[in-house]
Amino acid sequence: MARFLARRxxxxxxxxxxxxxxxxxxxxxxxxxxxxxxLDNPLTPPDVRAHWRxxxxxxxxxxxxxxxxxxGVAHGxxxxxxxxxxSVAAVLADAVPNTLLLMGAALLAAFAVGMATGxxxxxxxxxxxxxxxxxxxxxxxVPEFWLAxxxxxxxxxxxxxxxVTGMFDPVMHPYFGFWGRLGDVAWHLVLPATTLxxxxxxxxxxxxxxxxxxxxxxxxxxxxxxxxxPERGIxxxxxxxxxLLPVITLFGLALPALLGGAVFVEKIFAWPGMGLxxxxxxxxxDYPLVTGSVIVGSALVxxxxxxxxxxxAAADPRIREG
Amino acid sequence: xxxxxxxxxxxxxxxxxxxxxxxAAPHDxxxxxxxxxxxxxxxxxxxxxxxxxxIQVLVALIVLAALAPWLAPYSPIAQPDIVAxxxxxxxxxxxxxxxxxxRDVLSRVMYGARVSLPVALLAVAVSTTVGxxxxxxxxxxxxxxxxxxxxxxxxxxxxxxxxxLIAILVLWGTVGAGALILLLGLTGWFGVSRLVRAEVLxxxxxDMVVAARALGARxxxxxxxxxxxxxxxxxxxxxxxxxxxxxxxxxxxxYLGIGVRPPAASWGNIIQDGADQIxxxxxxxxxxxxxxxxxxxxxxxxxxxxxxxxxPRQLDGS
Amino acid sequence: xxxxxxxxxxxHTWFHTSAGIARAVDGVSFDVQPHETVGVVGESGCGKxxxxxxxxxxxxxxxxxxxxxxxxxDGVDLLALDERAMRAxxxxxxxxxxxxxxxxLNPVFTVGDQVAEVVRVHSNASRREAMDRAVAMLGxxxxxxxxxxxxxxxxxxxxxxxxxxxxAMALVMSPSLxxxxxxxxxxxxxxxxxxxxxxxxLRAKMGMSILLITHDMGVVAESCSRVLVMYAGEILExxxxxxxxxxxxxxxxxxxxxxxxxxxxxxxxxxxIPGSVPPPTRWPQGCRFHDRCPYAWERCATEHPPLYxxxxxxxxxxxxxxxxxxxxxxxxxxxPERTAAGEAAR
Numbered sequence: 001m002a003r004f005l006a007r008r009x010x011x012x013x014x015x016x017x018x019x020x021x022x023x024x025x026x027x028x029x030x031x032x033x034x035x036x037x038x039l040d041n042p043l044t045p046p047d048v049r050a051h052w053r054x055x056x057x058x059x060x061x062x063x064x065x066x067x068x069x070x071x072g073v074a075h076g077x078x079x080x081x082x083x084x085x086x087s088v089a090a091v092l093a094d095a096v097p098n099t100l101l102l103m104g105a106a107l108l109a110a111f112a113v114g115m116a117t118g119x120x121x122x123x124x125x126x127x128x129x130x131x132x133x134x135x136x137x138x139x140x141x142v143p144e145f146w147l148a149x150x151x152x153x154x155x156x157x158x159x160x161x162x163x164v165t166g167m168f169d170p171v172m173h174p175y176f177g178f179w180g181r182l183g184d185v186a187w188h189l190v191l192p193a194t195t196l197x198x199x200x201x202x203x204x205x206x207x208x209x210x211x212x213x214x215x216x217x218x219x220x221x222x223x224x225x226x227x228x229x230p231e232r233g234i235x236x237x238x239x240x241x242x243x244l245l246p247v248i249t250l251f252g253l254a255l256p257a258l259l260g261g262a263v264f265v266e267k268i269f270a271w272p273g274m275g276l277x278x279x280x281x282x283x284x285x286d287y288p289l290v291t292g293s294v295i296v297g298s299a300l301v302x303x304x305x306x307x308x309x310x311x312x313a314a315a316d317p318r319i320r321e322g
Numbered sequence: 323x324x325x326x327x328x329x330x331x332x333x334x335x336x337x338x339x340x341x342x343x344x345x346a347a348p349h350d351x352x353x354x355x356x357x358x359x360x361x362x363x364x365x366x367x368x369x370x371x372x373x374x375x376x377i378q379v380l381v382a383l384i385v386l387a388a389l390a391p392w393l394a395p396y397s398p399i400a401q402p403d404i405v406a407x408x409x410x411x412x413x414x415x416x417x418x419x420x421x422x423x424x425r426d427v428l429s430r431v432m433y434g435a436r437v438s439l440p441v442a443l444l445a446v447a448v449s450t451t452v453g454x455x456x457x458x459x460x461x462x463x464x465x466x467x468x469x470x471x472x473x474x475x476x477x478x479x480x481x482x483x484x485x486x487l488i489a490i491l492v493l494w495g496t497v498g499a500g501a502l503i504l505l506l507g508l509t510g511w512f513g514v515s516r517l518v519r520a521e522v523l524x525x526x527x528x529d530m531v532v533a534a535r536a537l538g539a540r541x542x543x544x545x546x547x548x549x550x551x552x553x554x555x556x557x558x559x560x561x562x563x564x565x566x567x568x569x570x571x572x573x574x575x576x577y578l579g580i581g582v583r584p585p586a587a588s589w590g591n592i593i594q595d596g597a598d599q600i601x602x603x604x605x606x607x608x609x610x611x612x613x614x615x616x617x618x619x620x621x622x623x624x625x626x627x628x629x630x631x632x633x634p635r636q637l638d639g640s
Numbered sequence: 641x642x643x644x645x646x647x648x649x650x651x652h653t654w655f656h657t658s659a660g661i662a663r664a665v666d667g668v669s670f671d672v673q674p675h676e677t678v679g680v681v682g683e684s685g686c687g688k689x690x691x692x693x694x695x696x697x698x699x700x701x702x703x704x705x706x707x708x709x710x711x712x713x714d715g716v717d718l719l720a721l722d723e724r725a726m727r728a729x730x731x732x733x734x735x736x737x738x739x740x741x742x743x744x745l746n747p748v749f750t751v752g753d754q755v756a757e758v759v760r761v762h763s764n765a766s767r768r769e770a771m772d773r774a775v776a777m778l779g780x781x782x783x784x785x786x787x788x789x790x791x792x793x794x795x796x797x798x799x800x801x802x803x804x805x806x807x808a809m810a811l812v813m814s815p816s817l818x819x820x821x822x823x824x825x826x827x828x829x830x831x832x833x834x835x836x837x838x839x840x841x842l843r844a845k846m847g848m849s850i851l852l853i854t855h856d857m858g859v860v861a862e863s864c865s866r867v868l869v870m871y872a873g874e875i876l877e878x879x880x881x882x883x884x885x886x887x888x889x890x891x892x893x894x895x896x897x898x899x900x901x902x903x904x905x906x907x908x909x910x911x912x913i914p915g916s917v918p919p920p921t922r923w924p925q926g927c928r929f930h931d932r933c934p935y936a937w938e939r940c941a942t943e944h945p946p947l948y949x950x951x952x953x954x955x956x957x958x959x960x961x962x963x964x965x966x967x968x969x970x971x972x973x974x975x976p977e978r979t980a981a982g983e984a985a986r
Contacts (some may be wrong), residue, residue: 011473011476014473014477015473015476015477015480018473018474018477019477019480019481022477022478022481023489026489026490026493027493030493030494031494031495137619137622137623138615138619140619140622141566141570141614141615141616141618141619141622142611142614142615142618143570143573143574143577143590143593143611143614143615143618144574145573145574145577145593145597146573146593146607146611146614149593149596149597149600149607149611150607150608150611152600153600153601153604157600157601218743219738219740219743219744220743220744220745220746220747222698222738222744223738223744223745223746223806223809224746224757225698225730226696226698226730226731226735226736226738227730227731227735227757227758227761227809228727228728228729228730228731228732228758228761228762229727229731229757229761230727230761233757233761237749237757238746241746241748241749242746242747242748255482256479256480256481256482256483257482257483259482259484259485260482260483260484260485260574263482263484263485263488264574264577267578268597278485278488279488279578281492282488282491282492282578282579282580285492287492287493290488290489290492290493291489293485293489294481294482294485294486294489297481297482297485298477298480298481298482301480301481301482302480305480315748316747316748317747317748317793317795318747318793318795
């Protein structure tokens with residue numbers, strides 16, 4: 001088990017290294033040089049440009065730049081974000097926990113609702129199945145940003161049930177006690193998390209339903225019936241426990257897509273996370289921040305996949321021997 | 323530009339149907355009485371009501387998009403009266419209302435199809451081609467080469483596609499439609515390559531390939547006659563589902579302002595037009611979103627049904 | 641004659657598919673006495689597995705046990721029971737083991753857990769007690785170091801061990817009837833012998849009956865006291881085992897026996913029964929074997945033969961019982977002669 005873990009960790013490191021290399025290439029293949037955007041003012045005299053190019057090490061050979069870049073990444077140094085006047089690492093450090101909170105809540109809700117729906121669908125094959133199936137298909141086909149807009153329209157503007165944007169009340173938040181602050185954040189979390197969770201749940205439901213149906217045909221289900229196990233035991237212990245496995249795999253596979261969705265949701269609901277920063281960086285042409293986001297985002301995905309692999313190994317004894 | 327796009331799209335469709343024909347050809351080496359293979363797969367698609375409806379929806383969409391210049395009530399870029407006619411809610415004259423520049427939203431949505439659909443189809447053509455080649459080479463080569471190639475894919479799949487696209491588009495600045503299609507295609511082939519590699523690996527060691535090799539057949543011939551038909555099956559399914567996905571991504575990019583840019587209408591950027599004042603201009607965002615949902619759902623259904631129809635094991639009754 | 645443990649009368653199990661009604665089991669009747677091993681033999685698709693599943697009412701849609709069928713076990717009408725009562729019987733009074741031990745065991749639970757599950761479902765035993773009984777049973781079926789093995793998963797065991805686990809699961813509650821559906825088909829020959837021996841031993845020790853389903857005549861010869869030969873959803877012949885091997889009546893049985901490769905008999909080609917089983921949606925009128933039968937004549941194509949009494953406990957569904965002089969092979973254009981198969985079986 002420990003060997004398995006070590007191996008997956010090593011693989012993860014390799015992946016992050018490859019991603020960092022890719023972003024390095026991107027940065028240097030792009031037109032203009034990485035500093036140009038920050039020094040966009042055409043009136044900047046050439047010697048100031050040269051000075052800053054020297055500071056950023058852009059006058060060194062490519063190979064050396066690559067090594068310094070990698071060393072930076074390994075230490076969590078992604079460069080300096082001029083629009084934010086802070087190191088990219090500091091900016092991201094503030095934002096990433098918020099994104100994690102949003103995604104964590106969304107994942108939890110998505111899997112809970114999705115699994116329940118998928119199991120329910122596989123049990124009653126009639127109208128409920130078809131109805132839910134149609135509904136999940138629709139949700140699955142919705143663009144996240146549109147869904148976010150509609151959710152905001154209906155629940156924030158029209159029904160006034162939830163706040164329109166933000167992670168906490170801009171005025172009152174510092175005055176709340178601990179529970180008050182918690183509640184404030186939670187209340188602001190509902191709409192963005194629900195948007196993400198809805199989409200996630202649709203995907204999970206389809207997978208879970210398919211997995212349940214697949215397992216239903218397996219021989220050991222027949223054995224369990226021949227043993228006299230009651231229906232509930234069959235569904236929960238035998239069927240679902242095995243149908244869980246593909247869904248755990250889905251967890252690892254869905255992370256990149258979820259991060260992508262988070263970008264839109266954070267922008268629309270002004271949730272101060274990584275996604276919002278990235279979108280804003282489009283306008284300010286903040287290259288270090290954008291590439292830093294890519295690397296951090298990938299690292300999060302890798303970490304999530306590792307977690308998914310661990311869960312899978314815990315659930316499937318066949319995998320455990322290395 | 324549009325004619326080129328439609329031409330390529332038509333060629334792709336025809337090629338796909340021919341490929342489907344090869345697919346229904348024997349997976350094993352037992353000679354079968356010749357039957358029209360197209361109608362076989364198509365028949366299975368058509369049988370199910372949802373597959374039928376989805377295909378009809380897609381055909382209708384394509385026709386609408388193709389005939390938009392003649393069917394649309396107004397020009398999508400005309401701004402007749404920016405003061406009096408802007409921000410009008412849906413009415414008989416403007417079923418989808420007008421936007422901030424007094425442009426008719428219905429016409430814009432119809433023209434949007436002319437952008438979103440071909441972009442998605444072409445992008446998927448790119449990603450399918452690249453992915454199939456890469457996966458086939460990796461699978462057939464095996465050993466260290468395969469391992470390295472797949473590690474690269476693992477890394478590529480770890481990068482959230484949207485973040486990567488944003489990064490590239492930020493760094494490169496404005497790109498034309500062609501470049502956008504290439505970008506979408508080149509960021510989407512990783513999953514396909516894994517699929518193809520898995521199939522090739524499985525087939526490479528299958529008895530019939532070993533037998534063919536033992537009989538002295540050349541590698542290229544083996545690939546063409548045995549490997550390719552079996553590989554095409556999951557690839558076609560992945561391509562169809564991929565189109566659905568790319569439509570969503572392109573819409574997202576256009577929404578963010580880095581995809582298709584105004585005044586050209588793409589469903590994504592029409593949604594953006596209404597987003598800032600969603601509470602009061604909801605119709606501008608609602609309708610293109612609905613168009614996306616219908617289109618993407620139709621592609622998803624067709625993809626699912628294709629997956630069932632191309633499954634060599636016929637499941638009956640359950 | 642004591643009351644039979646299991647009495648099956650007129651069992652019809654039909655599958656209602658979009659391609660037609662597949663009459664997988666079409667009018668099967670037989671008894672199983674206490675303490676005996678009855679073999680059901682036939683090729684794939686003859687309905688023997690469906691018969692066994694029907695006894696335990698494990699047939700699922702689109703299959704259905706048709707009205708008019710009757711299954712009585714130890715005086716209880718199984719087809720009239722509600723699902724709960726039936727569940728109480730499955731695994732406790734009638735048990736079943738299947739062909740493929742790997743796929744028949746749940747891969748995510750330990751084998752000890754799965755045996756203990758039977759105990760917990762059918763009694764009030766605590767987890768501890770159930771596991772103890774499971775370990776004890778595993779020991780009885782010949783699993784070495786049962787306490788350690790009980791903590792292992794199915795994929796960690798060999799095929800023979802897995803089948804022993806299946807047997808333990810089936811017998812831990814001491815059922816009176818064990819239905820074994822091809823228990824040795826997926827195993828190596830040496831393991832086969834061990835499993836059959838184990839089953840015989842347990843049958844004697846626990847005093848139960850076994851309904852042994854197989855396509856292997858060798859297994860039948862070794863283990864059973866009485867044999868039923870099935871084909872196309874029907875019983876074609878029923879006889880005590882020695883009678884069957886010495887003096888089989890039905891041409892199909894002859895064919896099966898002739899097809900067994902035997903040591904010491906020099907033969908150039910393996911004898912086969914030509915043709916194949918007709919589809920279950922369209923059983924032929926008349927005798928269902930007639931198109932493959934070397935002796936068939938006009939009556940066979942039109943008149944469905946009943947079970948004729950041949951001897952003591954020996955019945956055969958063949959018109960040859962009525963017109964024995966017809967037992968000559970039809971050879972196109974040549975002289976009719978006794979068949980090699982017929983000779984070999986005698």
